[in-house]
Amino acid sequence: MDKSSGDSNMDSQRPFTGTDVPVESIDEVLDLRRPKQVPKWVQEAIEAHLEIEREDAKSAGSLGFMHRALVNASMPYKDPKSRIFERKNGNFTLTIMAGYHGGIPYGIYPRLLMSWVSTEVVRTNSPELELGDSLASFLRDVLDLERGGGKRGSSTRVTEQMKRLFGASITATGTGQSNRRFQLRNMSVVSEVDLDEVEFERRLAGSGYEAEPASEGAASADEVQLWTPQASGHHGWKSRVLLTEYFFNELRSSPVPIDLRAYRALRGSPLAMDVYTWLTFRNSYLQRPSGLIRWEVLMNQLGSGYSTPRAVLDFKRNFLQALNAVLIVYPQAKVAVAEKGIILHPSPPHIPKGTQQGLPGF
Template identity: 45%
Template structure:
């Protein structure tokens, strides 16, 4: 598979992949989880006009809605937040989660470095955190004979006592998010195991994060090689591309990054789609135990 990645990027991803292979995720304290609904259909990659967004995966449709004054979550940060939230909920079995003693300490858990300014990581984290936890989800299943719709907020409450100008400073009160009861049960009911080191390695690309979590999920149950048409992948991962060939080119570029980190995954791009073959999951049973 040809690649447009820079030598520095390739070296970095390979080094992180080797570190992952050297030590099981649980032994490295890197065992994480992602909610299945967010793996089957994904969040926007870029800013979306309006306050409604839809992704499709076969008969499954995920619709995301947000208050118009706040806006929809998009990009890598909401994905990092979802991985953290799901992992913490699975570990603690609690709906109320503490977001670190300070903004800086929480950013470190997400693999982010604090940077200031209008486009810095501090501003983006505060903005995307509010967007994500204000969002409402509708999950629909329709196969021609039966229809099922289910809607829920991601969080009942989020309280962020973060100091933007001094991210190291601890707040007088804890910053917390209380997951909605429905999302909490969605999160802890058969979550998708992921390696948080892979998430941090791919954090610069929201599509690469989506491809990684989806592939390790598919690998957990796939019994035979399966061809997924490019048109179906476009609906699931990038429906905002004007032409299918543009999506295909972007997808393959991001897939190269994922394959470098998740080396045991078996995939092959052909004219009509992507062949996904039975592969080892990125989190072995030993790590999940």
Template identity: 40%
Template structure:
């Protein structure tokens, strides 16, 4: 069984860049020293985007992208003249949006006076140029805010559908050439009513320090948020086949074997910031054991909806 007590630092991240490894260890020390709420790092993710997620890499100019989790299916369609959002940046933005919506209980969110201030919230360092963080973040935000998201659940005798778009209005006043400069007007995003209701109904609590430490890997972010949710109610050991996990998270990997190797690497990283995590990887599957969730589950009196108890979650 994997736990930090049985792993050396070399085992945790054997081939990792020293700087990335140092970031993980630093985050782990901060997390162990102080809980997410007390440290002001309590964040949230939309549950529908935990159970099935955005692509990890650029899917190209395709009409739609989909992922499945048992009876649950997530379909993402690009906005006009836009591509589908992918990678770590839209995941970090979604975590920020969900956290702010839960905190303020308002669909209209202020993104900060300057681009640098907002990027600091996401754990990103502003860099310019074609491949810089500023360019990539702006592009992914435009894709995310214009995308159409559909959540579908279909099983015997029942069909449920929910069509969502993240934002109804977006107004960004940041100057990419002057990221530190405060704009004359504040940058704002107004969430659509269906998306706002979805993310505040039953958000999944996560630690923003962990997200920042894992931000280089979309797969790592997906696994961390999913495990935090899954283990919040796990009562008995459970097993998920690598093939089922591949269907849920691994659409970017052509072969299940390659996906399995990637998951094992990311689990070792997650274990660094979450030493209580207990799991094994016997042949063909991932076995999870009950353990404290990384952040305590948020209780809700919301009625059953299309995300409740999908197979394979």
């Protein structure tokens, strides 16, 4: 659905994979050859790549999924300080309207929440999810959450973003090439939510628990699967969410598979998280080079908060930094970087097709 066009100056382009440096010298953005400049989250991306090479996502218990619409047009990275937020991808427009007084969901937390919701739907084949130990354990492992709430506590920030995400109204609109055809789809995430904030934050912070002693021969913390499925028949805490019929059916019919290890490693940059899911989705159906996808188009689809005269240049710089990190965990992706944009070359998706076979409904 990306709006592409040809470019006469193609000599400056060359495909690259892995951590090869593209033409637009990514050295100016993030020099991975200088350890003192490598952020912690990029180091984690390198470690995740080594894990992914050793074991596939399904065997490692880290096979995850995302909703297709939120891959094509993502949520904001910073608080937009408004009640309405829009993303454009060609003739497709995603509009998020705040239903909760706190505002629009933004940053890494709603992205991680969506990965949990999407993955749990595919795994359980149920539109009703319990917001219990599975979600709390997942977020603790992914975020290395500090113990504590309050205004600055991670637990409080997660619950705030959960209310923003579940309270948001999301619509997708599209027009035909002649602009005389209009399509609209209401695609909000949930129809009902019942959340006990105090209990969820207690569970998220890990308070009130005593860890069971490890049995002889038990797996170490590093060997435990990232995903902890919902326990069946649980009769305790009943915070829950009921997904809308459209959102649930769309996830069941066309989920976008991701490797949760890669997604977790990229959590230091919401843009890198979005570039990762977008690339693996595009590569799931790309049969020939995409044609030039201009920086302006990518900025409308994946950027936010760029309003200065240097907006496109600033986005380009940030995108290349994110792309360089993504290619550490997803080196199979082939991307050519040119002066005016990028070209995607046919590459395998990060999760091989058919991996979800054997899960409920597949």
